[in-house]
Amino acid sequence: MPELRLERFATRHVGPLDLRIGAGECVCLQGASGSGKSLLLRALADLDPHTGEAWLDGVACSAMPAPQWRRKVVLVAAESQWWHARVGAHFPPGFERAQLAALDLPGEALDWEVARCSTGERQRLALLRALALQPAALLLDEPTGNLDAESSARVEALVADYRRDHAAAVLWVSHDARQAARVASRSLMLREGRLEAAATAAEVEA
Numbered sequence: 001m002p003e004l005r006l007e008r009f010a011t012r013h014v015g016p017l018d019l020r021i022g023a024g025e026c027v028c029l030q031g032a033s034g035s036g037k038s039l040l041l042r043a044l045a046d047l048d049p050h051t052g053e054a055w056l057d058g059v060a061c062s063a064m065p066a067p068q069w070r071r072k073v074v075l076v077a078a079e080s081q082w083w084h085a086r087v088g089a090h091f092p093p094g095f096e097r098a099q100l101a102a103l104d105l106p107g108e109a110l111d112w113e114v115a116r117c118s119t120g121e122r123q124r125l126a127l128l129r130a131l132a133l134q135p136a137a138l139l140l141d142e143p144t145g146n147l148d149a150e151s152s153a154r155v156e157a158l159v160a161d162y163r164r165d166h167a168a169a170v171l172w173v174s175h176d177a178r179q180a181a182r183v184a185s186r187s188l189m190l191r192e193g194r195l196e197a198a199a200t201a202a203e204v205e206a
């Protein structure tokens, strides 16, 4: 089962951190702007330098070529990257247009030029693109940051379904304590490079 485990994992800004996200578990990561959340996710996807070790399903990141690790531990960045002109060129063969409906996108969206997509459309398409790779672990950087309440609810439901169906480990960066309470079993706060338990939604509202 794809458990994600960090052991003395450190980037330039954070750590060393120890963390275990069980198979099928979602952990929320909160923290002030600039506290290093995005850089931590990039390092976990082996896109940025780090020290210490990350383990997926008992296999060390350092024991795997980076492209192979990135196919299993997939980052959905806050600002998605697009390298072809057309949306559909970013999706793997076999991706069915009907799957776009889960995030309220029409089937024709695969034929759209990336340049015409709104920020929120890009954000939803980037998540669908990531899930199409069937990752064992999912790193989500504010995946509803540009979305309205209804679209956000669809994203939360889609990730919950994926996590359940694939026993995927999910690390979800959110600034919203109420969202954290909805989507995650545990919520952590990144403060001064260390992880501590975050306030619950009830504590925030009290």
Ligand SMILES: Nc1ncnc2c1ncn2[C@@H]1O[C@H](COP(=O)(O)OP(=O)(O)OP(=O)(O)O)[C@@H](O)[C@H]1O
Binding pocket: 013, 031, 032, 033, 034, 035, 036, 037, 038, 039, 040
């Ligand atoms: N390439 C870089 N070189 C040097 N410093 C960087 C680089 N990228 C980011 N930083 C700095 O690292 C710190 C952490 O950035 P990061 O993007 O991880 O923050 P964050 O917690 O995700 O913030 P936010 O909630 O605003 O997205 C910031 O002070 C940022 O300016």
